[in-house]
Amino acid sequence: MSQALRTADDGDDLETEQLRAAVAEARAAVQRGDVIPHDRVREWLLNLAQGKKAAAPRS
Numbered sequence: 001m002s003q004a005l006r007t008a009d010d011g012d013d014l015e016t017e018q019l020r021a022a023v024a025e026a027r028a029a030v031q032r033g034d035v036i037p038h039d040r041v042r043e044w045l046l047n048l049a050q051g052k053k054a055a056a057p058r059s
Contacts, residue, residue, distance in 0.1 A: 034059045 029035060040057040047054040 036057045036059050044054055044057050
């Protein structure tokens with residue numbers, strides 16, 4: 001079965017534009033080296049899961 005194509009409305013356009021802006025911002029952060037290594041994020045999340053209060057890691 002085929003479904004009718006759905007046309008984009010203004011809300012979809014706004015959401016798409018917001019997603020594109022977020023991706024562009026993330027790519028710029030990576031270029032600047034403004035990232036947090038996976039192992040630091042993992043350690044932080046494991047501490048939170050164990051009920052330990054921990055400050056969020058920063059780059």
